[in-house]
Amino acid sequence: MPDINKKLSQSAKSMKKSAIREILKLLKDPEMISFAGGLPSPESFPVSEIKEITSMILETQGAQALQYGTTEGDAALREMLLKRHWEQGLTVGQENLAISTGSQQALDILSRIFIDRGDCVICGLPSYLGGLSTFNVYGAQMEGIPFDEHGMRADELGKRLDKLHKENKNVKFIYVIPDFQNPAGITMPDSRREEILKIASKYDLLVLEDSPYRDIRFEGKEQKLMYDIDKEGRVITMFTFSKILAPGFRIAWLLANPEIIEKFLMAKQSADLCSPVIVQKIIAEYIKRGLLDKNLVNTISLYKSRRDHMLSCFEKYMPDGVKWTKPEGGLFLFLTLPEYMNADDLFDKAVEKNVAFVKGSVFYCNDCGKNTMRINFSYCNIETITKGVERLALVIKDSMKKDGHS
Amino acid sequence: MPDINKKLSQSAKSMKKSAIREILKLLKDPEMISFAGGLPSPESFPVSEIKEITSMILETQGAQALQYGTTEGDAALREMLLKRHWEQGLTVGQENLAISTGSQQALDILSRIFIDRGDCVICGLPSYLGGLSTFNVYGAQMEGIPFDEHGMRADELGKRLDKLHKENKNVKFIYVIPDFQNPAGITMPDSRREEILKIASKYDLLVLEDSPYRDIRFEGKEQKLMYDIDKEGRVITMFTFSKILAPGFRIAWLLANPEIIEKFLMAKQSADLCSPVIVQKIIAEYIKRGLLDKNLVNTISLYKSRRDHMLSCFEKYMPDGVKWTKPEGGLFLFLTLPEYMNADDLFDKAVEKNVAFVKGSVFYCNDCGKNTMRINFSYCNIETITKGVERLALVIKDSMKKDGHS
Structure with a gap:
């Protein structure tokens, strides 16, 4: 053996x-x-809507639904997602969007394209375990920033980055879950989002905004997406259908500046060629019918x-x-x-x-x-x-x- | 920016x-x-069988089909795969099997668990591009072995490994596609498979046996799976539904010794949590009905x-x-x-x-x-x-x- x-x-x-x-x-x-x-x-x-839509997709686009798809994702799904983001007031285009096999794959591929062993990644204390374990796989040194009732503390973040900067550490990105954070259940107010972005800009860092729950708001005022506040192309935002439709589909998407999307797609080619096609087509039709x-x-x-x-x-x-x-x-x-x-x-x-x-x-x-x-x-x-x-x-x-x- | x-x-x-x-x-x-x-x-x-089966799955197991699944894969699909391998005469159990999101993910995750930058990987001249590009992502130094009409030359493989051994290089595995090789269309006879395995054993190397086409034989005698010849637990064999059912499902599987499967599953957890569930259930039922x-x-x-x-x-x-x-x-x-x-x-x-x-x-x-x-x-x-x-x-x-x- x-x-x-x-x-x-x-x-x-x-x-x-x-x-x-x-x-x-x-x-x-x-x-x-x-x-x-x-x-x-x-x-x-x-379930019953999915059943009906799946039958329809297989009847009308069976050959395409069962064939390989493009790495960037199904055209119809991409179109539906962009339309939905436009309705939300976001300025995004085809060049800003990529489909991933669950958000976990997005975390994995983003880690792959940015993290070399020993690079630093900033995360919250606490932070989503799936993020932490992926960063760990790529050899990141995790730097945890304490929380207050508004999430990651901006003052502590600034101090830590100053220290890491003086130590000549290579910090790659700040990982945040601004809405209904996993695990803390805390939502960052706009003001905190802006503060963190200002600091990211000062230290020229990327921001990974993980946003699986944003659409599930019970009460209170919707806060801005950090992707929307950012005017410098440093925020990468991940969304998923796992919490708003069905995790068994393993379909998620991300928004980022076109240079990042291009590298993301190159990396995704060697990770899984493309995400499952049939379920992408089901979701596209589901959104098109206004069911989402x-x-x-x-x-x-x-x-x-x-x-x-x-x-x-x-x-x-x-x-x-x-x-x-x-x-x-x-x-x-x-x-x-x-x-x-x-x-x-x-x-x-x-x-x-x-x-x-x-x-x-x-x-x-x-x-x-x-x-x-x-x-x-x-x-x-x-x-x-x-x-x-x-x-x-x-x-x-x-x-x-x-x-x-x- | x-x-x-x-x-x-x-x-x-x-x-x-x-x-x-x-x-x-x-x-x-x-x-x-x-x-x-x-x-x-x-x-x-x-298409029509898939349509009928999907309706049935959503009617009877809708909640499970749309939910998260286990990392190792759907129990029914795993059972069907093992049964099929038993019918083929393979000695395998639950502990030897993992589902992956296409074979490309298996290549990616196996690279992740074995390759450090600078490690050597042996491949054929020529060899499947998706393999080469994944090994490259992980920083492997590729060592190409020339082909004759029976595939990778065993004599050249032996010489190269001897040289690499003398240079103290860390060689991790030999990558082969024994049946109807991509791109060369060549099938290794049993004798060549045995020779290569003997050399792998001599140098204590793993063998990645990529087997997407094995079930698509037009003529000639079926040669043994290297997984079947191997008695030392050094062969990892990858299969996929992409060439025998539908690539749009993105479902594949691999066989390996339990220690490797365990590491594989740990790595897969951070890569995509689990493969798409609904399509695994469709495939399981499809096999169960004898349709594959x-x-x-x-x-x-x-x-x-x-x-x-x-x-x-x-x-x-x-x-x-x-x-x-x-x-x-x-x-x-x-x-x-x-x-x-x-x-x-x-x-x-x-x-x-x-x-x-x-x-x-x-x-x-x-x-x-x-x-x-x-x-x-x-x-x-x-x-x-x-x-x-x-x-x-x-x-x-x-x-x-x-x-x-x-």
Whole structure:
């Protein structure tokens, strides 16, 4: 047998199993209530419309739907996306758009075209795990910036960049999730977006704006896309159909300046040639029929009711000293235990009691956040949310008692 | 505007546009006859069966088909694939199998887990361009081994490895396409496969066996999979549905020893989380109903008739001094012009006369093969093949005249 470990690349040696994927495997038990995944509710899937559209696509464009497609993506889908962005008031053209096989592929390919081993990447404390693990694969040195109630702190960002600049570090980009951040559930106000962009401009950095949840706003005023504020072509914005239509399609898209799109497409050619064609055609037709925005109304209303219910259960069941964010949209809220508590330790106890969350620490590139948890509110129904929060609150209270704090 | 070039990774700086993808763009002209792409014939797509199966899947498993899936792939599809391999007499289990988003992703992820910049990769002269460009993205130093009529020469491989070993080079794997090679159309006999494996064992190397065409055999005796010959767990074999069902699905799979599969899945998590779910479920059902092998019979008969016709047109129209391979299966044959001729120069003239091929030189990692062309015979119908070969032969004859060789 060949010794595989001896043959691995540096990148492979540093790879870890995804904490979230591993948790998802635990959850096959039907008794388990999971607030862990980032799964959309199946109730939000427009199954019968998709069925009808797919039949139509196969009847009228079967040969094209089953054939290889272009790397930049299906022409009809690209057209629908641009039209939708124009209606939103964005200034974008064909040269600014590329389709990707899920946003995760966009993160991967952007990392590939910008990161050399040892380059720095700026991220939030906390930040989306899938982003962190991809940057890690490419050997990035992660620089975590603390949050306040408005997201990534601009003052801390400025200080850190100044320090890194003096150390002659090669900083490539700032990774942000401005709307309903994963995992923190925080939305950056326009003013913070502008501050961060000003700093990016000062240090000549790119900004990766990850925007999977933007269309799922329950309340409050829509803030500007950083892509829209930026006048210098330094913001790359990633969107996806995974949270607003169906993750099983694995279709996402990004906007960026044409030079970046061109390199992105070269890199995508060697990554997967093209994204699945048939599903791109299904989505294009779905948007063309006006169904995307129509279905979003239902999804938003569904998720809002679940968030509302979860917040009220938290109020009702959680002991004193536990805090949580109140997201204006998206899929997640973030729970903070008293400093002395450790959510990593609580995890096994919670799973024993048939309730699961994601340990907040996995979202921190600096090994902090031990007293935090990410809680998903999109997947479980109202009844399950009640039961799950009750169980979770009990586990937390029990642990407080044992620690002699209650 | 940020200076994007200054921000690119080493990998991005070395990326080139895919020669084939660029050619495909030229071919939108309906007058153009293209032998360039590697496209399956749309006549081989079982559109109505796919339509019926998709409706059924959405009716019975809509919620699962549209949701995120597991990184290793849909359970039903995995089961069908294993069953099929067992029927073929292979010894494989769940732990040997992973689904990928097209074979190109498998090439990409395998490169990621094995190649550090400067590592050596062995390939054929010529070899599949998508492989070469992916290895290049990861900074591999390509070592090309000449071919004889049985594919990669074992004697030359041995000599090269001996040299590289003495130079203390880190050689990671040998990349081979044993059945109906792309682009050469050559099939390695069992004896050559065994010789190459013996050498791989001697130098403790992995073997990447790329096997997209194996199921498309027109005639001759099936040779053993290198995966099947190997008793040491050093062969990784890649298969795909792109050539036997529908490339628009972007679904492929690979077999390897469990340690490699485990690393592969970790790397795939950060590359795209999972492959598109709905199409995996469609394919699983398609195989379950026995349609894959049934449809293959038609595809094989279709491609065989096209190959036969192309060979007879070559006999009829090509001037003396032009040679070509006679593949026992697959999608491609390889044409060799007299040494003094340059197929790169002929390309523009051919496109002017509305016929296209792929310059053979793009398949050579050592800049050779200037007098070769890759010709696809799966895509065009009989009538178009006749016209295209006539045009191509005329361009070649014209060029011979100008060179004073005729």
